Amino acid sequence: DTAVSQTPKYLVTQMGNDKSIKCEQNLGHDTMYWYKQDSKKFLKIMFSYNNKELIINETVPNRFSPKSPDKAHLNLHINSLELGDSAVYFCASSQREGMDTQYFGPGTRLTVL
Amino acid sequence: LAKTTQPISMDSYEGQEVNITCSHNNIATNDYITWYQQFPSQGPRFIIQGYKTKVTNEVASLFIPADRKSSTLSLPRVSLSDTAVYYCLVGEGGGSYIPTFGRGTSLIVHP
Numbered sequence: 001d002t003a004v005s006q007t008p009k010y011l012v013t014q015m016g017n018d019k020s021i022k023c024e025q026n027l028g029h030d031t032m033y034w035y036k037q038d039s040k041k042f043l044k045i046m047f048s049y050n051n052k053e054l055i056i057n058e059t060v061p062n063r064f065s066p067k068s069p070d071k072a073h074l075n076l077h078i079n080s081l082e083l084g085d086s087a088v089y090f091c092a093s094s095q096r097e098g099m100d101t102q103y104f105g106p107g108t109r110l111t112v113l
Numbered sequence: 114l115a116k117t118t119q120p121i122s123m124d125s126y127e128g129q130e131v132n133i134t135c136s137h138n139n140i141a142t143n144d145y146i147t148w149y150q151q152f153p154s155q156g157p158r159f160i161i162q163g164y165k166t167k168v169t170n171e172v173a174s175l176f177i178p179a180d181r182k183s184s185t186l187s188l189p190r191v192s193l194s195d196t197a198v199y200y201c202l203v204g205e206g207g208g209s210y211i212p213t214f215g216r217g218t219s220l221i222v223h224p
Contacts (some may be wrong), residue, residue: 004156009161033212041198043181043214056211090156098210099202104156 003027004105006091012111014082021076021108023091031055031097032074034066035090037107045091049074050097081112117201122219131188133218135201138182143205146177146184149214151198157214160199161186188220196222 003024013019025032028086028103033056034046052068078085090106094100119134123130137146145164149157161168163175163184174187188195200217204210 035214040216041219042216043151043200045212045214048212058211092156099147099162099204101147101159101162102149102212103158104158107154107156 004091004093004103006089006105006108008108009106010109010111012113014113015020015081015083017081018077018079019081019110020078021089021091021110023074023076023105025072025091025093025103027093027095027103029093029095030071031094031100032071033067033072033092033102034076035092035095035104037088037090039087047074047076048097055097078110082109083112086110086112116134117203117213117215119199119201119215119218121216124221124223125191126223127192128190131191131195131220131222133186133188133199133201133220134183135186135203136183137201137203140181144181145177145205146181146202147202147204148173148175148186149200149202149217151200151217153197157198157200162213191220191222193222193224196220208209 031050032047037043047066049068065077091105092102094102147162148160151157161175168175176185198217200214
């Protein structure tokens with residue numbers, strides 16, 4: 001039983017396209033996150049939602065728009081993709097905000113050509 | 114927010130004990146210290162969390178001195194499968210916490 005799942009696992013697309021990454025957790029957690037890990041393995045938080053409300057928005061370009069239709073889902077939509085968006089995107093969830101243990105998905109490797 | 118500093122990389126050999134130290138000089142009274150492990154092509158996973166002194170589980174031990182300005186993750190008798198990136202995070206259990214993973218410490222275990 002996968003706790004945090006992401007789709008797709010790989011995404012290859014052209015510059016200027018719009019794409020979405022989906023995330024679902026079946027742990028009953030209240031908080032979900034999106035992280036970006038660049039080619040140098042720097043892992044940085046982008047967004048966090050708690051009970052479908054945005055609580056962290058870390059200076060991410062407006063082209064990135066998270067959407068949480070319910071507590072179990074947090075999707076990431078990216079408009080007008082740029083070369084610099086190429087990275088691995090991880091979704092995670094935790095029971096609550098703060099230092100609660102985070103459970104990560106397998107990641108989505110996005111390549112923008 | 115407490116800032117953490119940890120070595121970028123470490124090398125070890127199978128069977129050795131590995132200690133990775135994280136500095137967090139401005140840790141606050143309510144802050145906890147948490148370590149995550151990330152294998153290649155996977156998301157990070159929780160290893161251990163502590164507040165003071167020593168915490169041990171089946172994977173690792175976490176040593177925290179009295180001043181709490183640093184912490185040391187200890188991996189006993191490492192194997193090749195312990196090759197991974199290890200992240201140290203510091204923060205409290207409140208809503209103002211922003212998880213900061215950074216680049217972590219890349220541990221390579223050699224045969």
